[in-house]
Structures are given as C-alpha cells and as structure tokens.
Amino acid sequence: MDEPERVRLPEGFEDVDVDILVQLVADMLVRLITHNDRVPLSPEAVTRFHSRSAPGISVLDYLRRIVQFTRAERVCLLITLHYIDQICTRIPTFTLSSLTCHRFVITSIAVSSKALCDAFSTNNLYARVGGIPVGELNMLEREFLRMIDWSLTCTREVLQEYYASLVRTHSAVPSSRPSSPSPAPGPTQASTILVETTTVSPEPPQPPTVEQNMAYHEFQQQGRGGRS
Template sequence: MSNPNRLPESYYACDTAYLIHMIADMLITLTQHNDQIPINSTNLTRFHSRAAPSISIPDYLRRIVRYASVERACLLAVLVYIDRICEAHPTFTISSLTVHRFIATAITVAAKAICDSYCTNSHYARVGGIQTAELNTLELEFLFLVDWHVACPAETLQGYYHNLVHQHVAYELAEAPSPPPAGTMPDTLPDPEHAPDDPEAALAAAVAAEAVALEIPEVVNFQLDAPPPGLSDPSSSSGTG
C-alpha cells in the first residue's frame, strides 16, 4: 500500500481536487448506507428523484466546482449542513436519490452565506442540471430544514477538514512548519513598482476573464429526474431569485 498523501494543516491551502475526493468518498459511503432505508411518507422530501442520476457524485462535485467557481469553504459546508439537518430532522437521509439535489442546493446556500461573491440561482441551476424554479423551492426548503443556521465559522470548517483527512486512508495531515525566529525578515519583499494600482480591480478582471473562458456545456445529459409523485411541482411555487 502506498504512503498517504500529506495535506496541509489548513483547509484553505488544500488542493481542491483532494478535497473533492475526500468529500465524495464520504458522501458515497453515506448514500450506500442510507439506500438500505425504505422510502415512505415520513422520509420523502423535495430532494428525492424517482431514479438516481447517471452522473457520479465525484463528477457532479467536479462539474459544480469547475463551472460555478466553488470555494473550499462551500464544499466543507455541505457536510456541516448535512449534520445540522439530520440532527434536527432524524428522518432526513442523504441517499442516491437525494444527494445530487442536496449538493446543488447546499452549495447555493453556502456561497451566499459565507462567500464575498456568488453566482445567480439560474447559473447554479444550469450547472446542477435542474430548473431554476425548482432550485428556488429547494433553497427555501433547505433554509427551513436548517432553521436558517447557515453560517459556518472557520473553526468549524477546519474541524470538518481534519476529520475528513483523519478518516481517509489515502491522506494524512502534514506537520505544521515551525515559526521563524523572532525578528527575522523574509528574504524577498513584494516589489511596489510591479504591484497593480488597484488590486481589487485586477482581481475582478481576472475572475471575469476566467468566467468567460469556462463556457458551460450547452447539453446537460444528466438532468435530474423529476421528484416522486406526491410532491407538488416546484415550478408552480415562487422562490428566491
């Protein structure tokens, strides 16, 4: 067996690909366990599909991260929200029939709650393979399930990140580097002559250029199936924009 990959101590320094791998494996384990639970009127939700979507959980996460510029904090927040909702609603389960809609909705909510910038619901819906009206309805349902407790402090996210790494056989945390001796200075300092006049404008321009370069594929061949019979059509309900 190969040695585990050593990951940085802080989640915000972790490569997104590794983070997706660990979260996807966690969700796969969870769905495989919960798929054994029979569906009935007490645990049927708006997040249920009639059949499991053909796209895998890792591919679905990678797609959303790529086309919606999802931050690492939002990925970890998905796990935080699962625990909060399942604690408040014991019959709620993350299964192969609910996980895709839950991911899309949780990332939409997390981006608005903890990020400085985020996409529109229509963009998240297009990337996630559902209708905008349905995402609006799922978002409101999600907020009620989590009792509007959507904030995720950095300490909480850091704890979830550490647990992910400790529970995964392919990874381990690297030892934190020793702090430099007091009074030392770095070998090099930023050159003020090459610094942008307006750093915020430069960052905004870079983000805009990346958004143009990442064109979302027009054909989404994994459109999430309609909810099971017995639930009202989300497209007939109003929601957030």
C-alpha cells in the same frame, strides 16, 4: 502491484488543493449513501430533495462539475457536511441517499455561497450546472432554508474539524475498501457525518456582511415573484 502514491495534505483546509478536497468530500458522501440506501424509505421520509431515480452522474463527477463551472470555494464544500449534520439532527427522518444527494449538494452550495462568499453565481447558473430547472432550485432553496432554520454559518474551527475528520477517515483505510469513520449503525438506522461540534471552541457571532444582506434581499425578491 505498486501501492498508490500518498499525498501529504496540509493541516489547514484553506491550503488543500480544491480537487483533493472534492475527492475527500465525495468519498464521505458516497459512504453515507452506500449505507443509507439500505434503509427502507417510508412515505413520511420523502422530501422535495428526493428524485424519482438516482442520477446517472457520480457524486465525485457532480462535485467536480459544480466546482469547475461555479468556482465553489472550499468553505462551501466543507459546510455541506455541517449542514447534513444539522438538518439530520433537526429532522431525523431526512437521510442523504442516492435519491437526495445531488439535489441537496447543489442547493447547499448555492445557499452557502450566498451566505459565506464575497462572489457567487446566480441560481440560473447553479440550476444549469446542477441539471435541474431554476424554478425547482428556487423551491429547493426555500425548503433548505426552512430545514436548516436559516442557520447558515459556523466558525472556522468547526470547518477545520470536518476537514480533519475527512483526512483521518480517508487515510485510515485503503482507498479500494472505504469504511465508516465510526462503528456503522444497523441497516435500518440512517447514518450522518456526526462530527461533535459542541466540543469545538466557539467564536463570537459576527454581524452580517453587505454581501449577505444583499443575498437575503435577493431571496426575498425571489419569494415575491422576482427572478434569480
């Protein structure tokens, strides 16, 4: 049997093919889900992101659908991993599982696109693509911002570290038998990405852009009953 063809990936995440990045991110999320689904769900751990049952679409196909219809940028895909780490650090009871992943991902990309990108879609489009009502996405967005404490940005170096971690993890194991990038915690302990961003050289904070100020104003209007 022939071995699968290996793709040589660029060093910088800005140059990687978007679909390859989607595959890398989806692979990481699926491995997290596979582990975390073994963790018993306690009542206090239930969040607005929990679905009654796991969606019928795979994580990979879901991410591809989002990218296809919203033109989500690479930074939005990568920073989703950073958001997972930050939220799980702030709220240890939260876990990314088959019941939370899809709703978390569409909310993360909707929020990050407004914070980081010059052009972004409306919540109406994100909701249609994500398969949830727009009113529900609006509530998920507010809950997401509360959980992340409005800390929506990070440096390019942090994103590059996540990309490098994805590449190392993916290339270090056969594609048919993925394993965790680090020793797996016990079956009763939830797992996160856990890239140590404190060792990454920080950049000085940048003032908000016009687009970010407009997005914040739009969010405030939604909270007052306006439509997204």
